[in-house]
């Protein structure tokens with residue numbers, strides 16, 4: 270796991286956006302795994318700016334989102350499809366028929382999960398997967414106790430996640446308690462994984478992800494098994510890490526080596 274600790278959330282977004290910009294410059298037909306939540310919003314703004322400045326194009330790209338609420342149509346303002354259109358797809362040169370979000374309105378969600386896995390496979394697999402993290406260590410909607418080899422499936426949300434996401438729903442508005450999410454195994458199949466976390470309320474989850482045991486109790490700890498996982502976090506999210514200075518030292522050495530190799 271590569272751990273990059275930066276001073277604030279703006280630096281995290283910029284660093285994360287640069288990883289995606291480089292990926293698209295290297296491979297114009299990349300398959301991107303995308304995430305929702307408030308954390309990736311500034312990264313998406315960086316990608317929109319790079320697209321407008323013609324540094325990158327999304328014309329050859331395919332995208333797969335991690336998850337969606339079960340029971341919400343894509344036109345619902347709280348659906349993740351709606352979020353992605355608003356935060357990214359409506360502002361870049363992407364063909365929306367090449368953007369995939371698990372179908373929250375599927376008549377048969379179980380079949381739809383299998384179909385989603387097949388679509389990812391048919392696209393050649395995900396080149397780079399963006400992740401946020403829940404306070405309880407969830408990735409996508411893989412809540413604690415999720416199987417570490419799980420695939421796309423219907424998942425019940427914990428009370429903590431429902432409470433955390435309640436801020437996006439109006440008082441009295443129906444808030445789903447079920448979701449369709451890529452599994453942890455699906456996420457681990459991505460060639461590269463980039464997890465962003467900012468703020469003190471993510472510090473426990475980051476501590477468990479980096480320095481805790483590999484356990485279904487913290488789904489993000491499964492990234493310890495990935496051969497190319499990068500955690501880009503701010504000082505606040507890193508504040509409970511025991512070996513913070515060591516991670517900063519490793520990253521400085523990495524950067525020196527990359528500069529020496531001209532990469």
Ligand SMILES: N[C@@H]1[C@@H](O)[C@H](O)[C@@H](COP(=O)(O)O)O[C@@H]1O
Nearest residue numbers: 305306307308401402403409410
């Ligand atoms: N399903 C999403 C996750 O993919 C996201 O990582 C998490 C954290 O969101 P935020 O970035 O707003 O803290 O929220 C939701 O539960």
